[in-house]
Amino acid sequence: MKKPAAMIAMGVLSGLVAAGCSGGEETGQDSSSGDTVTLDVIWFSDGNEGEVFKEITEDYKSENPNVEFNIIETPYDDIYNRIRTRVSGGDAPDLARISNPGAVSDALLRLDGEFGNKEEFYNQLKPSARPWAEVNGEFVAVPTDLTAHGLYYNKEYFEQAGVEVPDSTEDIWNWSEFADAIEKVKENSDARMGLAYDMSPSRYSTLIYQNGGRIFSEDGQSLKINESESVEALEYFNELHEREIIPQSIWLGGENPNSLFRSGQAAAHLSGNWNLQNYSDNADFEWGVTYMPQKAQRSSVAGGKQMVTFKDSEHKEEAVKFMKYFISKEQNKKYVSESLFISPRSDIENIEYAAETEAMNIFNNELSVTPEATAEDWSNFEYMPDVEQKITENVQRTLDGAMTPQEAMDSIVESSDVGSE
Template sequence: MRKSFKFVSVTLVLVMLALMSLACGKKDDDPAASDGKKNATLDFVWFSDGVEGGVMKDIIKDYEGKNPNIKINLIEIAYKDLSTKMKTMVAGGKPPALARISTTEIGAFSNQALDLATYVGGVDKFTEQFIDSIKPYYVVDNKVIAAPMDVTANGLIYNKTLFDKAGVKVPTSPDAVWTWDEFSAALKQVMEKGGAKYGMVWDFTPHRWSTLLYQFGGSMISQDGTKATINNEAGVQAADYFKKLHKDGVMPISVWLGGENPNNLFRSGTVAAHLAGNWMVSNYKDITNFEWGVTYMPKAKQRSSVPGGKFVMAFKNSGVEKEAASFIEYLSSKEVNSKFNKESLFMSPRKDSSKLDYAFGKEMFEVFANELNNTAPAAAEDWSKQGIVPKFSNDLKNNLVEVITDKSTAKEAMDKTAKAIDKAISDDKKDDKK
């Protein structure tokens, strides 16, 4: 009996020693165990507009190389499926660690977003890195609900060949921008002497039209978000001037009344200018039948563009909040953010990365960046209210069409729009109480 007990005891000791040896071996082989960091897999919901998906994969590969304990699982979906995919994951209690979010969706998921402030040194330290005009999109109730990845701006693309033929020089400095009347006169000269069929085309969206609203000093909604302001003097003036551009023949009615594609019209080489988003720089990259460029938009009471962009959001209850926040901090750094935007032909939201050495369009992007730096705060304050804006945007678009066709005066149209905005604000408050 004693020999049996002794044998069992020795065996147990040997087994324990073997297990300890294995444990030590695992710790030595596992870099996550050796530095105290846990292994984690971060699901990252992602959509692409162009080549940026490939750029992000390179960034992820670099990050995983520097952080062997982290695995980032990029879940690629079509943008049209983003909202549904995200709502399903969140409602099912399995939110992703991260998601790429546009300005349209950012408000919809703000309540589920991880507050990044405590992970990135506080609200002020984090936000001071980025251009001021986009702050209302990602800072809500003094919480950092997402990190800016790239920004968009509305601006002015022009047909250089037609302008040169007409002998019209565009402003080459932000200190010499045209007024709208001066710009309209210049477009008429390009039509008369340069052979342009149309002076300019303007995208058929309330977002693009609102550029004029902010340049006239207006806004859609009061700063506190409680009432419509679009029917004040500035809003009426902006609607009236938009009508004037059509009535004077500077703009074709076929875009806003007939649904003609402004991109195709500009590509035809018969249009002097296109008021569009900076993404059209990449879109027009393949034009070879004429020279084109980007110049500064004219001003009314003030200069302004309308900022937009894409963000990366981390989610509460993912189980890897700290790791997700660390990756976002990495993405937000000057080096990584600049790489992402430079290689994707996007604009960086960082103040210190407004001038990147792009393979194409370097000077053009700098003009768009300058437009953002001179943008009225009301632009982002309005468009960040994505629980409200989609509920009246079609009304605004339809009412502007009525102004162009003389079915309503500018004042009547903006008053109707204001009622739609006030209703949208009221409905949004009811939704919040549910």
């Protein structure tokens, strides 16, 4: 009785072993046949950009039949985990899409020589894209798309309340007009809440720039966040919360602003162009994008994604060759117009987007008036990771009444070690 059972167990086990081996062979990781090169690409997606990228690689393959792509879809939160493990384990990928070259800078291949003249390449980029290409003065990343912050609003609620949004750059709200407008919509429409404001230090910093301030000094070696411009920005942000224009539940309760707007609870949403696809597919009411308010100046905040290759990549040459193709005017135009992104190239203008062109034009306009300080601050890879966390914490302390805006901003400066080296 017992023996047959053991035999079956052994049989199952050896069957499994055989199946496992065949599974491994099928996927044979390396291409030893002829001169074919397989590029390992670590990729993450927010919307359909993965599919657009795949189409571009298909086009590339038809022109370069010796190249294959192995696109490794990775959740955004684990991108650097995966890259670091592979690089340290001696199996660096060939290409990766990232949003922060500073996180893995020591492993990245310097592109200075590879892209010909560095300045020549930089000249093709918008000013707000350039800082993302460099870490410590080294050109290591190719900016592939830019993001900008902007304002979504629920058309139905604004109509109900009889509030008009600025329809050109001529009649942009100032801060107090903006607060009054949202307050009026909230009180005179079916909206449960006024403005859903993303809980993110980057989104928060929009106010600092609009007020003419900045986070770091120009050389990035000291903090300017406790100067009067930023303190006023926090006072304004606090006022918006006290007047319940922004619901406290987001910054103090972790509620998802995206779903507040999408479900028709909030009258407006301060976020970025990455939500366009989502709203265009999922929001079942009339919505639009309009200009963000201004104080001392207009400003959005520039962010973006980059493509990189690694010092230890097996197929560096092919990887660089593909990066050049991917950032070329023609391919980048296809990539950004189909994924609803902002192009990092300065020579791509008046793009006809696959959808929401009008909204994308506003985001493009927001970015065009954005001071370079924003990209400089946010690409301060050495200190920003620490400072951005402190911004969130101290803004929260102000909102819950534990600190005054000045104390909160001073506390960021006191507790940080920016420029101490």
